[in-house]
Amino acid sequence: xxxxxxxxxxxxxxxxxxIAINTGNNLQSLGLKSLQxxxxxxxxxxxxxxxxxxxxxxxxxxxPVKTAxxxxxxxxxxxxxxxxxxxxxxxxxxxxxxxxxxxxxSLLNFASYAFAAQSMLASLESVQFVTNLxxxxxxxxAKITETMLAGTVLTVTGTVLAVQYxxxxxxxxxxxxMKSLYINPAYLAYLALMTCLLVVLHLIYKRLxxxxxxxxxxxxxx
Numbered sequence: 001x002x003x004x005x006x007x008x009x010x011x012x013x014x015x016x017x018x019i020a021i022n023t024g025n026n027l028q029s030l031g032l033k034s035l036q037x038x039x040x041x042x043x044x045x046x047x048x049x050x051x052x053x054x055x056x057x058x059x060x061x062x063x064p065v066k067t068a069x070x071x072x073x074x075x076x077x078x079x080x081x082x083x084x085x086x087x088x089x090x091x092x093x094x095x096x097x098x099x100x101x102x103x104x105x106s107l108l109n110f111a112s113y114a115f116a117a118q119s120m121l122a123s124l125e126s127v128q129f130v131t132n133l134x135x136x137x138x139x140x141x142a143k144i145t146e147t148m149l150a151g152t153v154l155t156v157t158g159t160v161l162a163v164q165y166x167x168x169x170x171x172x173x174x175x176x177x178m179k180s181l182y183i184n185p186a187y188l189a190y191l192a193l194m195t196c197l198l199v200v201l202h203l204i205y206k207r208l209x210x211x212x213x214x215x216x217x218x219x220x221x222x
Contacts, residue, residue, distance in 0.1 A: 014108075020101050024100070028094075031092030059121075
């Protein structure tokens, strides 16, 4: 297989993986919304003193899930809605299928790095934002704004330019060379910095969420 065929196959696998990841995400969101609607319907038709149905899997606690906005929402409403599901996601066929597709897409993305340069394939992951609009519209009836469309055009343009002008050569490294790169001080410093940023950003997010729940959010944060 020639070098050209290698990077072409890598791009194909990367695109399929990105599309599968977003398809899986939207199916998961669709499944969670269906469970929420069933819960609301059950709560309406059930006696008030009847205890709510709990999860079958104890380690899955009720978690708010951020999803796309509904088409019939007003412009003044938030661009995203939070869905809080008490039942286990495994009770939804759509959620299970979405999870399988999501994992399969992740594996395809991983496999694509064997056929093309990472600098090229990394830019293809932005295609997820494009497919997310399409599947969000088709599956979740999400509202597509002009800002989203403008962002999609910029994303596609940037992705095409990145693929066109990035390196088409795949760098082959031996095991010893890869080990030396992993223990490189610069790489270790990068990992430490990313870990610290992750912790700090998580703490900031939790703080902002607490402030919003108390009704005292930061200006322009909602």
